[in-house]
Amino acid sequence: xxxxxxxxxxxxxxxxxxxxxxxxxxxxxxxxxxxxxxxxxxxxxxxxxxxxxxxxxxxxxxxxxxxxxxxxxxxxxxxxxxxxxxxxxxxxxxxxxxxxxxxxxxxxxxxxxxxxxxxxxxxxxxxxxxxxxxxxxxxxxxxxxxxxxxxxxxxxxxxxxxxxxxxxxxxxxxxxxxxxxxxxxxxxxxxxxxxxxxxxxxxxxxxxxxxxxxxxxxxxxxxxxxxxxxxxxxxxxxxxxxxxxxxxxxxxxxxxxxxxxxxxxxxxxxxxxxxxxxxxxxxxxxxxxxxxxxxxxxxxxxxxxxxxxxxxxxxxxxxxxxx
Ligand SMILES: C[S@@+](CC[C@H](N)C(=O)[O-])C[C@H]1O[C@@H](n2cnc3c(N)ncnc32)[C@H](O)[C@@H]1O
Numbered sequence: 001x002x003x004x005x006x007x008x009x010x011x012x013x014x015x016x017x018x019x020x021x022x023x024x025x026x027x028x029x030x031x032x033x034x035x036x037x038x039x040x041x042x043x044x045x046x047x048x049x050x051x052x053x054x055x056x057x058x059x060x061x062x063x064x065x066x067x068x069x070x071x072x073x074x075x076x077x078x079x080x081x082x083x084x085x086x087x088x089x090x091x092x093x094x095x096x097x098x099x100x101x102x103x104x105x106x107x108x109x110x111x112x113x114x115x116x117x118x119x120x121x122x123x124x125x126x127x128x129x130x131x132x133x134x135x136x137x138x139x140x141x142x143x144x145x146x147x148x149x150x151x152x153x154x155x156x157x158x159x160x161x162x163x164x165x166x167x168x169x170x171x172x173x174x175x176x177x178x179x180x181x182x183x184x185x186x187x188x189x190x191x192x193x194x195x196x197x198x199x200x201x202x203x204x205x206x207x208x209x210x211x212x213x214x215x216x217x218x219x220x221x222x223x224x225x226x227x228x229x230x231x232x233x234x235x236x237x238x239x240x241x242x243x244x245x246x247x248x249x250x251x252x253x254x255x256x257x258x259x260x261x262x263x264x265x266x267x268x269x270x271x272x273x274x275x276x277x278x279x280x281x282x283x284x285x286x287x288x289x290x291x292x293x294x295x296x297x298x299x300x301x302x303x304x305x306x307x308x309x310x311x312x313x314x315x316x317x318x319x320x321x322x323x
Contacts, residue, residue: 024196045071050174067146072101091125223315265314272307
């Protein structure tokens with residue numbers, strides 16, 4: 001472990017001993033689902049910057065690996081959806097955090113008649129060397145951890161995610177990003193890195209790392225303000241700097257010859273004289289007047305056509321098998 005990773009571990013050991021609601025989270029509402037109740041300490045230890053849990057997609061046949069457990073909030077949410085012994089595996093190298101998450105889950109057992117502690121297993125483990133066999137889970141999730149890594153470790157962590165996922169498996173990831181490079185002094189401050197500030201990459205850099213790990217389909221599902229770094233607090237900055245949160249789902253599937261299909265919420269609509277039009281390159285049929293979600297590459301190609309209406313990224317991509 002490099003030095004900065006030791007600082008990261010110390011920061012989270014402290015955050016496990018004494019909950020710090022301002023550590024790295026945004027004031028987002030947590031999932032309210034029927035019959036799901038959270039222990040108050042678990043809520044105080046919400047150290048995520050977005051959400052990786054999607055009740056529309058996670059089901060009882062999934063086996064979920066969750067990297068970096070925090071106070072166990074998302075472990076409980078995944079357990080709510082999977083509801084199976086051993087269905088959710090959390091890993092974390094920080095003993096204090098594992099113990100705090102487990103204590104919160106035991107408290108959750110008192111509050112939630114549907115929940116049994118056996119649904120979740122928490123293991124000692126590191127994102128850089130996942131203690132799981134290849135192709136052993138259908139879902140991997142991480143929330144606000146991978147941004148703390150330097151790029152070399154980030155790439156290693158993503159390769160590990162890819163290794164343990166079954167083919168067609170999904171990786172749900174949420175991290176803060178920056179629109180411009182952070183000043184070197186901020187990037188090299190290990191505590192700021194641990195606090196989910198110093199390690200922020202641009203969205204394009206983040207997507208490039210996912211593509212390099214092998215993910216063949218990548219959907220940017222949310223993008224919203226995370227925090228604004230003010231020069232009054234960070235004198236190395238000349239002007240205020242916005243950090244944003246992204247929520248991404250990446251799929252373990254083959255990329256096309258020219259790289260992964262990346263969806264950012266763009267659509268194209270056929271507006272010609274026929275009832276519809278078939279894009280011969282992708283084989284996709286576009287009924288007239290119906291916006292179709294498309295990847296960035298397909299959007300780039302199709303939007304030039306005179307009978308196509310294009311809508312720009314919403315950063316809320318939920319494509320349904322389109323090109
Ligand atoms: C910012 S917190 C996020 C916690 C949780 N995901 C959430 O949303 O509340 C980072 C978590 O990653 C853990 N962690 C730190 N270094 C890690 C590593 N190398 N591998 C896996 N987890 C790590 C910390 O102990 C902490 O639980």
